[in-house]
Amino acid sequence: MRIGIDVGRATSTAVLVDAAGRVLAEAVVDSAPRTGLCVRRALAALGPLPGPVGAVAVVTDLARRPPRPRPVAVLRIAPGSHAALAPLADWPEAARTALGGLTGVVAGGSAVTGGSLGPLDRDGVAAFAARAREAGVRVFAVCAAGAPARPGPELDAAAVLAATVPGASLSLSYETGAAGLRERENATAVNAALGGWAEELVADCRAALRSARIAAPLCFARDDGGLVSAEYFARHPVIATAPASACAARGALARTGLDQAVVVDAGARSVRCLVVRDGEPERSTRLLPGPFGVRLALGAPEVVETDGAVPAAVPATVARLLERVPGAGVLYTGGRAEAFGAPVGPGEPPAGDRERGTGRNVTRADARTDARTDVRTGARADADPAPHGRYPRLTDAACYAARADCRIEVEQVISAPGRAELDQALAAVRDHALSRCVAAGAAPGSVRIESQAHAPVAYLPAGVHRVTVRAAGAPAPGTTP
Numbered sequence: 001m002r003i004g005i006d007v008g009r010a011t012s013t014a015v016l017v018d019a020a021g022r023v024l025a026e027a028v029v030d031s032a033p034r035t036g037l038c039v040r041r042a043l044a045a046l047g048p049l050p051g052p053v054g055a056v057a058v059v060t061d062l063a064r065r066p067p068r069p070r071p072v073a074v075l076r077i078a079p080g081s082h083a084a085l086a087p088l089a090d091w092p093e094a095a096r097t098a099l100g101g102l103t104g105v106v107a108g109g110s111a112v113t114g115g116s117l118g119p120l121d122r123d124g125v126a127a128f129a130a131r132a133r134e135a136g137v138r139v140f141a142v143c144a145a146g147a148p149a150r151p152g153p154e155l156d157a158a159a160v161l162a163a164t165v166p167g168a169s170l171s172l173s174y175e176t177g178a179a180g181l182r183e184r185e186n187a188t189a190v191n192a193a194l195g196g197w198a199e200e201l202v203a204d205c206r207a208a209l210r211s212a213r214i215a216a217p218l219c220f221a222r223d224d225g226g227l228v229s230a231e232y233f234a235r236h237p238v239i240a241t242a243p244a245s246a247c248a249a250r251g252a253l254a255r256t257g258l259d260q261a262v263v264v265d266a267g268a269r270s271v272r273c274l275v276v277r278d279g280e281p282e283r284s285t286r287l288l289p290g291p292f293g294v295r296l297a298l299g300a301p302e303v304v305e306t307d308g309a310v311p312a313a314v315p316a317t318v319a320r321l322l323e324r325v326p327g328a329g330v331l332y333t334g335g336r337a338e339a340f341g342a343p344v345g346p347g348e349p350p351a352g353d354r355e356r357g358t359g360r361n362v363t364r365a366d367a368r369t370d371a372r373t374d375v376r377t378g379a380r381a382d383a384d385p386a387p388h389g390r391y392p393r394l395t396d397a398a399c400y401a402a403r404a405d406c407r408i409e410v411e412q413v414i415s416a417p418g419r420a421e422l423d424q425a426l427a428a429v430r431d432h433a434l435s436r437c438v439a440a441g442a443a444p445g446s447v448r449i450e451s452q453a454h455a456p457v458a459y460l461p462a463g464v465h466r467v468t469v470r471a472a473g474a475p476a477p478g479t480t481p
Contacts, residue, residue, distance in 0.1 A: 001053050002475075003046070003214075004402030006244065006395070007031060007038045007060040010268035011335055014042035015398040016049065024050070026395045035060055036204030043212040053216040055475040057227050057401035058205055060220075062197070062241040062291055069193035069292055070139055071100035073132035075125065075161075076185060077108040077144035077153050079117060087143075087185060095292035099193055102137055104128040108153045110146025112457075113415040113464055117145060125157045129164035139169045141192040143185035147174035148412050169195055176236060178411050183287070183297040190291050191238035198237035202230045209480045217478040219441060223300040224281065225250045225400065226407025227475060229441025239298060241291050244397055245272045246281050246301045247404075251396030252331040253279060254403070262321045264314065266334035273304045273317050275324055276331075282324075299409065333396040405472040406442035407450070408433060414454075417463045426454065426467060433471040442473030 001024070006013045008031055016025040027045035031038050039058065074087045083089070087103040088096050106124035109117045132140065140161050144153040151174035158170050171192040173184040205218055218230040221243035233240055249263035259279040265272045275282040281301035290296035304321065306313040318330060393399075410433040416422035430449055437447045454467040 001049070001051055002402045003043070003053055003056045003216075004398040004400065004404075005039055005042050005056065005058050006247065006397040006401065007035050007042075007058065007064065008244065008267060008335075009064055011394060012038040012042045013395045013398040014046050015395050015402045016046055017399070017402045019054075021403045023399065026398075028394055033065070034204060035065075035201055036208040039205050039208035040211055043208065043214070049214075053214050054477060055217050055219055056205075056209060056214060057219040057221060057404060057475075059243050059247045059397050059401050060201075061244045062194075066291075067194070067197035069095070069098045069190075070196045071098075071102070071135075071137045072139045072141050072189055072192045073100070073102040073104070073128070073135075073137045074141045074185070074189050074192075075128055075143070075157065076103070076105045076181075077120060077125075077142070077157060078105065078181065079107070079109070079145070080105060085182070088189065090182070090295070091186070092293040095294055098292065099189065100135070100137060102132055102135060104131070106157075108157075109144040110150040110153065112146055112149065112413050112460070114146060114149035116150075120153045120156050122156070122160055125160040126164050129161045129168075133165045138165055138167060139171075139192050139195060140165075141171045141173070141185070141189040143173035143181065143188050145181050147172070147184070148178075149414070171195070171235075176238060178297055178299075180297065186294055187238055187296050187298055190294050190296065191236060194237040194241070194291060195234070198234045202234050206230070206480050215480055217441065217475055218480055219406065219475055221247050221397075221401050221404070222407065223298070224283070224407070224409075225301075225404065226472065227401070227404050227441065228406055228408070229475070232440040238291070238296070242300065242303075245274060245303050247397035247400045248333045249274055249276055249281055249301075249331070249396075250279075250404075251393075251398075251400035252333045254400060255393065255396060256329075256331060258329050258331065260325050260328040261331045262318055262325065262328060263331045263333065264318060266332065268335065271306045271314050271317075271334075273306070273314070273321055274301050275321050275328075277325060333393065335394050405446075406437060406440050406475055407470065407472040408437045408440045408442075409468065409470045410436060411466070411468045413457065413460075413464060413466050415464050421463075422454075422465065425465075426452070429467050429469050430471075433469040437471035437473050438476075441475055442471075443476040444473075447471055447473035 004015045012031045014027045029041045029045050076087050106121040108120035142154050147154050154172045171188050173188040176188045219227040220233040222240045223243050225246040245265045248265045261276045283299050284302035287295035414425040416425045434447050450470040450472045452469045454465045457464045
């Protein structure tokens with residue numbers, strides 16, 4: 001059995017599923033200020049569990065309780081550049097000030113295809129570490145040019161930083177962001193700043209599981225809807241700051257059997273809409289505002305947010321998004337869905353009133369059907385038979401999280417002059433993705449490649465390709481520390 005828990009601003013929901021993905025119980029409770037208390041209340045509302053739990057997956061947005069960033073020293077390893085391109089130069093002033101504004105650039109790094117740009121300036125790294133230590137900063141974000149292809153300079157710099165500042169917390173860009181230097185640097189700095197929030201959230205949720213006598217692995221939802229282990233989340237929180245809408249969208253798709261839709265997630269304060277194609281939320285190809293207002297490029301779903309107090313804005317947004325997926329349905333999810341056009345099921349009160357704050361088990365009879373997939377239609381056997389998302393449920397995000405796999409994505413730029421070299425390089429990236437997926441909490445025997453894409457990089461010489469590989473696997477068994 002597995003449990004999914006969606007911690008929102010107004011309500012928190014929990015769903016218990018069996019090994020086949022069948023829903024055994026659901027519960028909805030009022031949210032509390034602390035995430036751990038929300039988890040504790042939701043688990044209590046599920047009632048006695050019929051057996052041991054294999055994993056618990058938590059969905060929660062950073063915006064529910066925005067944290068203060070912790071001070072970070074940002075070190076770039078690359079040739080010098082114009083001041084307008086310096087580390088943190090494109091950050092909002094408030095965010096740059098909150099981080100402390102301590103930055104440095106030292107010689108070293110690699111070209112995008114891995115060729116060395118010169119030896120690492122170790123003395124420069126040590127001097128920067130000493131500056132940070134004197135300023136009382138023990139958290140570092142390290143970004144080297146070409147690190148995804150050749151992480152060695154970042155690893156060498158990390159060793160110098162750790163020796164100079166014992167106990168330092170280090171975020172390395174080759175583990176965090178995409179191929180572009182500035183985008184990767186920004187993601188790594190945000191990741192480092194969020195470390196305190198992530199560690200507190202993990203400790204809070206683990207305490208809630210212990211109080212409920214649940215000794216199962218704890219996972220957190222990524223922004224694209226996949227899961228990562230609590231340990232991986234604590235090291236890489238930047239990939240899991242706004243997962244609620246993607247999880248709700250995926251849950252609504254599983255419930256209805258559709259694979260193309262515009263999903264309307266009507267929450268307590270805002271309405272978030274997103275496009276889904278072939279079962280996947282449409283991802284942004286541009287920089288999107290992330291934590292602290294910093295624009296990031298992490299491949300997160302593109303979500304259009306409107307003020308929940310202005311219902312008239314939602315139909316126009318939905319109509320505009322439907323133009324991108326002609327013939328698609330409209331799916332509704334969230335506690336205020338009826339206010340924006342979603343119908344109410346026969347004999348049911350509005351979703352905003354249904355089970356809200358009752359703190360009771362709300363097992364649904366229609367959720368006890370077989371969760372297998374119909375191979376002829378691609379629709380789930382437990383799909384809602386009503387078209388286009390009728391009868392929205394508060395538990396869509398939690399239900400998806402309870403069934404979800406751990407997922408990881410790797411992006412690299414590779415150089416391969418011929419087909420044989422390209423095949424060999426692609427195999428290496430796939431192996432790396434599978435290893436990263438296991439590191440993110442997947443059981444080794446379950447990991448698989450979900451997708452692979454590669455294309456020539458137009459502005460570089462022939463034979464240079466940008467490769468993206470996604471791997472997934474079931475959460476590994478274990479216990480909560």
